[in-house]
Amino acid sequence: MKSPTPALPTLNKITFYLLGAPLLVAIPILAYAEVDDVSQPTTSTLEHIVVHAQKTPQNLQDVPVAVTALSGKDLVETVSRDVFDLQNYVPAFGAFQNQSVTNSGFSIRGIGTSSQNFGFESSVGLYVDGVYRSRQNALINDVVDIESIEVLRGPQGTLFGKNTAAGAMTLTTTPPSHNDRDGFAEAIVGNDALVRLSAGSSFSLVEDILALRLSGFTSHSDGFITDKESGKTLNNRNRSAIKAQLLYTPSDSVSVKVIADYGELDERCCGALTYQNNIQANQVEGKFGTDALLLQPPFDATVYGREDFYRFNTSLSQTPISQMEDKGLSVQVDFDINKAWHLVSISAYRAFDSLDSVDTDFSNADLLNATNDAQQQSFSQELRLHYRSGVLEGLIGAYYYSQNLDLTFDTTTQADFSVFFNAVAGDLLPLANAIDELSALTSGLIAPSASPAPPNTAFIHNADQEQDSFAVFTQFDWRFSDMLTLTSGLRFTQEKKTIKGQFDEQGPGIDGLEQDPTKWPNINIALLGLQEIGAALAQGDFPSQSSLNAIAPFQQTGWGYFFFGSAAVMPRPDLNESIEDDQLTGTVKLAYHPQDNTLAYASFATGYKAGGTNTDRILPGLSPLFNAEKSRSTEVGIKHDFEDVGLRVNAAAHYTKIQDFQATTFTGTGFNLQNAGDIAVRGIELEATWLITSNTELHANASRTLANFDEFKQGTCWVAYTWHTGIDDPGRVNPGDPFCARDGDRVGFEPQNSLSLMLNHHFALGNYPLTASIDYQYTGDVFLDDANDPYKYSGAFSQFNARLRVKITQWDSEIIAWSRNLFDEQYVARSGFDVPVQTGKIMAYPGAPRSFGVTFRKTF
Structure with a gap:
């Protein structure tokens, strides 16, 4: 079945933006056309980029994988302050956060995972310095002292530790060195009182044997949403982190790297604004909702409407709280056994503590509050044995991961x-x-x-989840000739999870409900x-x-709570459940090099995301367990350098089938979390770099991704649209059914089309080299959840970013004036939801308005 979809924006607006982008860059070019020529260190040939997408260094153009690589220099020059900014430069990639800043998530090729439930693992695996991160939290997202970022698209079910059903992201921080010129200090100041200070440097403790690198940052800013009740701003920044790395190289064949990091965050995030109120039904005369009630005494609440969404105002009885501590220790040992064999060991311990508190009625009436206090500890061990010879190159390995999760989640009724x-x-x-x-x-x-x-009744649940994962894997490249290479890989994974949950209700006259x-x-x-x-x-x-x-x-006191039908308040027996699963995944790739500057490849890969346990309080009778999410993907691609004209084009077409997709949608009474059935994803992607002249370059990426539910019989039904119009969800088979079929509907949160362009021009003003840059990004329309409720639809939008970079070579410094969302485009940040106990009301998360500032950076 298909949900009604509003019309897309006209092509004329998009064409205007595309034609306008080069003109905006031309203004500074023309302004300085008559200055004396100054030698500029520009790139007149296509860059040789080394990636580790297959756990070994390779030229990007030789890797039969759709991968985007960004260097630390790229991040600095584009003023990419966090992972969310990377969406401008990586096709078919999304990064988002919803209710809490401590719960962010990634998607690749239309497939991602909600971060709201701690029992979920991500469809996109995140690895920092070779260590898997189960929580894609905010401190990781601040890209400071990064050497490189690689985004691998498609299942990576052979070489990576966990959760690569949709793809993987690897972040590599700048390693220690004995180079006395690899330090930096940076200050970014901007609107909303933004101040971010960061620095990093290496120190040679024992020449050529022992090196230390220290780096860190602190970031503070006001938010762009104002809570009129408290006068505070939401979506502010108040975070800091530090990292120490010790590199020990006693000989040419042995290196040991120890990394310790610590970060903390205390912010008011995330602000949700009214996307649709329910004062009165839009198409049902005389039907009034809870907003009409809250306007009256004794509540006297402030009620907002869609017309207020981009005024960035809200009124809450309590501002949201997001706090966390993230720390870890890892040891990586590299040992060259001989010329053919190389051993790698990565051991890591991580601890992640978070506290989130949210006013869950999203008004200044004292109705509901929710608090989530969670602690996670994990240990991982990876061993890899690499082999290299003239015609054969590959590795065998083993991986172990263990995690303990303890959380307490309280929903508490307030005074009103x-x-x-x-x-x-x-x-x-x-x-x-x-x-x-x-x-x-x-x-x-x-x-x-x-x-x-x-009032003051607390609905408490505690969840204690233990997880153990073990895998053995192998992958080898078989070089049949200089032109033809076959890659084959296999991975066996064994997962075990157990959950113990306790549920209680406490309040005036209540000591547990029946x-x-x-x-x-x-x-x-x-x-x-x-x-x-x-x-x-x-x-x-x-x-x-x-x-x-x-x-x-x-x-019996509290009898009214039974009539809400909400999972958050319904009593249920304690849990003691477990799940075990074994999976075999792998890949086969055929790479063909007809000439040095051309690679054509075809691949088949499978991926796997572990099943799990629902750590939310769910309705009695629903299973707390869900099955593994499995993917099978076919991809064909070509990578070609037109060296005579300075043009690089990498393109890929893919088809992926996701079985038992793990989906969750908030219905206003609780999260509907389950295996949705099958999803089909097909699409094409393009990345291109064109060195137009020795001083001008154009980078482009585009994607079209069609992700639809092939089968989803027990999906979430429309809520707000039905309340406002009286029109029932056409996916409901029988009246009164709690679920609706979503067969054929789009997967929520993900645009079908995206396009990004970045134009850089290098020139000079006097003795100062300058670079003018402008980015254009088009993001297609989305449904704000998997229900495809017509009221949870957001249209396509376009954004521009601009930068002017000045190098002061005599001071080893640079200054960058920048602006993101230059023309203050209004958009929704991909997510919306039905408000608890307020049927017909929708909240959504607004995208950030225009920001601007200056970066000062010095290297030493």
Whole structure:
């Protein structure tokens, strides 16, 4: 079935932007056309880029993998302050964060994973200095003292430790050296009171034997969203980190690198704004929602609408809290056994603690608050034995990963919640009043009704998850000739996870809610009981025990919570579950070099993302376990350098089938987390570099990615659109079904089309070399979740970034004036959701408005 999709933006607007980009760069070029020529260290030949996409150094143009490589120099010159900025320069790549800054996530080729549930692992594996990171958190995203970043697209199910069903990202920090000229100090200042200071340098402790490198940063800024209630800004920056690396090289055949890092963060993130309110239904006359109620006393809340979305204002009873500590220690040993054999060992320990607190009614009414306090510790060990000869090159290896996760998640009702419940659940009050009248009539012999939803009630759940993963793998390149190479790889992975969960409810008069569904409050049974009690009393008889049992649930404090149907408040028995799984994945690639500057390749690869345990509080009767996500991908590509005209073109076409895709959508009552069925992804990608002149270069990348559910029978149904229009989700097979088929629908959060252009021009002003740069990025339309609710749709948008870089060679320094989102384009950051207990209301995360500033950088 297909959801209605609004029309795409007209081509005229896109064409205007594309034609305008070169003109904007031409302005500074013309302005300085008459200055004296100054020798400029520009690149007139295509760069030789070394990547480690196959765990060994290779020329990018010789690797039969769709991979984008960015150097530390690239990150500095483009003023890429975090991973989110990389979306401008990597095709079919997305980086996003939603409710908390400590939970960010990546997607590649339309496939990503929500970071909201700690039981999920990412479809895109993240590796920093060879160590797997299970949480793609904010401190990693600040790209400071980075030597290189590689983004591998497509399943990487052979060489990488875990979770490479969609792709992998590897970050390599600048290593220690004995070079006395590899230090830097950098300051970035900008609007919203941005100040980011960073520095790094190597120190030779024992010449050619022992070197130390220290680096770190601190970043502070105001946010771009204002909470009118507190006067504070949201989405601010307040983070810092430090890293120490020790490199020991006692001989030419042995090196030992020890890395220790620590970072901390304390921010107010992330601000969600009203995308659709529910004061009144848009197409159902006389239908009013919770916003109409919250406008009135005693709440007197501030209610916003879609027209306020890009004013970046909100009003909350509590500003969000995001805090974390991230630390780790790793040891990498490299040992050349002989000319043919090389051993690599990487051992790592990591600890990640986070605390998130969110006003989950997203208003300044005191209704709901949620707090997630989590601690993770992990240990990993990787061993690789590399072999190289004239016609054969490859490796065999083993990998072990162990992780413990402990979290406590609380949803707590606030001071206004009891009044709110009485207003929205008014149809239940006559029944409660009838019980109270019987109590008065019997002078209290029959107990009165209890408080249905007392404030300050905490719904607590604790989850303790243990995970062990073991894998053995091998991959070899078989060189049949100088032109033809066959790559084959295989990986066997064994996973085991266990979860223990405890659930409790605590509040005024509440010490746990009834877990037996037969004893939950039932309106129809209670009404029959009331009739029997009334009839007995009218005849002077004492009511039967069965009739008294019928109304007993309404005489227990907290009975109203059962009628919300929300997983966050429903009682359920404790958990003690486990899952075990074995998977065999691998790859076959055929690379053909008809000439030195051309590579054509075809590959088939499988990937695997482990199944897991749901660490959220979920509805009783739903399984806390979900199966592994498996992918099979076919890809063909070509990489060619037109050296005579300075043009490099890398292109790939791919088709991927994802089986048992792990999907989650927030419905307003809880997260619907399950294996969705099958997804088909097909697309094409293009990366190009053109050295137009010795001083002018153009970089371009484009992708078209079609990701659709082949089969998804138990998907999330439309919520807001149905409430506002009265039109039911066409995917609902039978009236009253809680799930809807999403067969044929688009995978949420991901654009189908993207295009990025970057034009750099090098020139001079007097004795100062300058570079003027402008980026253009087009991002296609998206649905803001997997439900494809027509009200959760965001159209395509375009952005420009601009930079002017001045080198001061006599000071070994440079100054970069920059602006991101130069024309202040308004857009949604890919994600939206239904608001808890406020049906018909949608919140979404806005994209950042225009920012600007200056970078000062000195090398020494």
